[in-house]
Amino acid sequence: MATSARIVAPTAPQPHTHTIILRHGRGSNGSVFCDELFESEDSSDRFIVDIFPTVKWVFPSAMESYTMSDGEFQWFDMSSVQRPQENNEIQKSGLWHSVAQILLVVEEEANVVGSQNVILVGISQGCATGIFALLASGIRVGGFVGLNGWLPLADEVQGITKVPGRVQDVLKMPVLLQHCKDDDIVPVENGDDLKKRLEEMNMCVKWECFDDGGHWLNEPEGMDGLVDFIQMVMIAT
Incomplete structure (x- = not known):
């Protein structure tokens, strides 16, 4: 594995069919994100790890990178998650490193199950890093899920996708975005901006906005939406 990660192997006796890579938010790590997600239930009181027994779950952790002011683990440095387009220059080095x-993790898992059977999920800064990585590289996976996120270096990455002759397959990738209106960390307007920018690239985006849930997914409706999306991707592949 290219970076430290919490890995949960498939639980079914059947072969490993899909890998879901999940990136945590700023100030968290892979193990914490794993524990929190696996404690969340859908409307049928089911845990997501039990719903998908042939899935391998990979929760990478960010390197030890700190903000000057907050002293938090993060995928890249930035001055404000509320205003993510400010001070773009300080974001670039860490963002490209992430x-x-x-x-590298996507490549490793795609070599095992095929890129169409890899799903990338990210929350907050993990969402921002994940969608940027796919758009900037042009690499397509089976689907992308963004929770309470935004698009970093938005104008720059939109320009990259318009380069003549560039492979546009990534723009055909299905996307699920969720955001809670009472998120007091990343304003819902940032998630709505991400949705609009992806739609401007002609991407197929499913947008689910909930009244409550804070800086997390809404339970149980948000978990229902996540489960439905994963099932849709698995059926399609």
Whole structure:
């Protein structure tokens, strides 16, 4: 594995069919994200790890990178998650470093199950890093899920996708975005901006916005949406 990660192997006796790579938010790590997600239930009181027994779950952790002001683990430095387009220059070095990390993990898992059977999920800064990595590299996976996120270096990455002759297959990738209106960390407007920018690239985006849930997914409706999306990707592949 290219970086430290919490890995949960498939639980079924059947072969490993899919890999879901999940990137945590700023100030968290892979193990914490894993524990929190696996404690969340859908409307039928089911845990997601039990719903998908042939899935391998990979929860990478960010390298030890700290903000000058907050002293938090993060995927890249930035001055404000509320205003993510400010001070773009300080974001670039860490962002591109994290892109290289995630693409290596994607490549490793794609070599096992095929890229169409890899799903990338990210929350908050993990969402931002994940969608940027796929758009900037042009690499397509089976699907992308973004929770309470945004698009970093938005104008720059939109320009990259318009380069003549560039492979556009990534723009055909299905996307699920969720955001909670009472998120007091990343404003819902940032998630709505991400949705609009992806739609401007002609991507197929499913947008689910919930009244409550804070800086997390709404339970149980948000978990229902996540389960439905994963099932849709698995059926399609």
